[in-house]
Amino acid sequence: AQTVTQSQPEMSVQEAETVTLSCTYDTSESNYYLFWYKQPPSRQMILVIRQEAYKQQNATENRFSVNFQKAAKSFSLKISDSQLGDTAMYFCASSFSYLNTNAGKSTFGDGTTLTVKP
Amino acid sequence: DTAVSQTPKYLVTQMGNDKSIKCEQNLGHDTMYWYKQDSKKFLKIMFSYNNKELIINETVPNRFSPKSPDKAHLNLHINSLELGDSAVYFCASSPRQVLDYEQYFGPGTRLTVT
Numbered sequence: 062a063q064t065v066t067q068s069q070p071e072m073s074v075q076e077a078e079t080v081t082l083s084c085t086y087d088t089s090e091s092n093y094y095l096f097w098y099k100q101p102p103s104r105q106m107i108l109v110i111r112q113e114a115y116k117q118q119n120a121t122e123n124r125f126s127v128n129f130q131k132a133a134k135s136f137s138l139k140i141s142d143s144q145l146g147d148t149a150m151y152f153c154a155s156s157f158s159y160l161n162t163n164a165g166k167s168t169f170g171d172g173t174t175l176t177v178k179p
Numbered sequence: 180d181t182a183v184s185q186t187p188k189y190l191v192t193q194m195g196n197d198k199s200i201k202c203e204q205n206l207g208h209d210t211m212y213w214y215k216q217d218s219k220k221f222l223k224i225m226f227s228y229n230n231k232e233l234i235i236n237e238t239v240p241n242r243f244s245p246k247s248p249d250k251a252h253l254n255l256h257i258n259s260l261e262l263g264d265s266a267v268y269f270c271a272s273s274p275r276q277v278l279d280y281e282q283y284f285g286p287g288t289r290l291t292v293t
Contacts, residue, residue, distance in 0.1 A: 098284075
C-alpha cells in the first residue's frame, strides 16, 4: 500500500517570498509518479507539477519546483516569488506505474492550505 | 471546451432520497475516477473504471453505485442519502495507456443532504 503524508495543515507566506511545502510518501514500488495538485477557492483541482520516480532531476515548472529525495521518500514543493493567486490548498499525490496491476490508483495526502499575504 | 464535466455542480436534497451525479470526459482517456472530499478537505478515492470495467472499489457503502455506459462517462448513483454523504464529489480521468497518471478533474459537485 502507498501512503502520502503532508505534515503541514496550514502555511502562510508573504507575497514575493519563497515557501516550501513538505510531503513524504511510502511505497514498495520501484517505479511510480509523484504529483502536486492545487485547489484554489474555486474548488477546481489543477496539476502543478509531476515527477517520475526514475528521473533523478528535479522537476521545474516556472516558479514551482520540487526537491525529490528518493531514498528519503520525500517530495517537497517550492514556490518562488509567491503570488496572491497561489493561495490554495495543495495536495501531494503518488501513483503506481502502469506495469503494476493496481495501475491508475493515486493516493493523496491530506493537503496543506497555503495563504499568500499581501 | 470542457475536458471533464460534471452535472449538477450543486445538489441539495433530503435524507432518504436517491440522486445521481453525471460525469463526462472528452479527452479520450481510458480511466475515470470518483473522489469524495469531505468538510475537512480530505480527498479520498471511491471508484475507478478502466474502459468501462471497475478496477478500484474502495470501502464505500453499497448505497453508492457507479455506472459506466461507455469509457467517456462515469456516473455515480447514491441511494438512501444520509447526512454524512454531504461532501464535494469529484470526477477525474487519466490516460492509462501511457506512463503518465496525471489526473484531470471535473469542477466538483457539492452535495448537501438535509
